[in-house]
Amino acid sequence: MNLIPDLELTVVALHIRDLLFAFILALPIGWDREKKERTAGLRTFPLVAVASCGYMLVGIEVLSSTDAEARVMQGIIAGIGFIGGGAILKNAVKGEGSVSGTATAASLWLTGAIGISVATGRLEIALVLSALTFFTLRFMSPAKALLGASGNEKPQNEGQSNESQQDKTQQKDLS
Helix, strand or coil, rough: CCCCCCCCHHHHHHHHHHHHHHHHHHHHHHHHHCCCCCCCCCCCHHHHHHHHHHHHHHHHHHHHCCHHHHHHHHHHHHHHHHHHHHHHHHHEEEEECCCHHHHHHHHHHHHHHHHHHHHHHCHHHHHHHHHHHHHHHHHHHHHHCCCCCCHHCCHHHHHHHHHHHHHHHHHHCCC
16 A cells, blocks of 8 residues: 555646745735734735635545535635634624724635635636735725715714613713
8 A cells, every 4th residue: 555645746846836826926915914913914814825725726636526626616715704704803802893804804705716716727817816905905095094084984983883882871971
């Protein structure tokens, strides 16, 4: 019984290339999130891209039908949604009274799509996803701030529940 499989060096090299591409394309997104001190950053985004790419590469190599590969893709997408939910809940649990982290969660999801795109040989899709995600995170925040400065921003307590507002009112009454 041969415990070490015969490796085709060409296939190994192609898989390493794909995993490195996924890693590199996720770095700018992770850098942006890290610089803005978000819940996920320079380590998380490349890991999501590499994991997505890796799972998809294994699915392509091992499974014999496109239906099975589609199920692998579906599992990756659902799993990343779970991670993204954690990015959102982390801030909500802190008691800030508002939901935040949705851009980070959406970026994690997109990073998974980058990994899947690389694994399926669609580098053009991966490049565009990476560029658009980075552009949106980097340059739309100032645009959002400009909209907020022009009076279109919601009042601070608008995102809070009635219970939170009542608690604050009661605290003021007690003091």
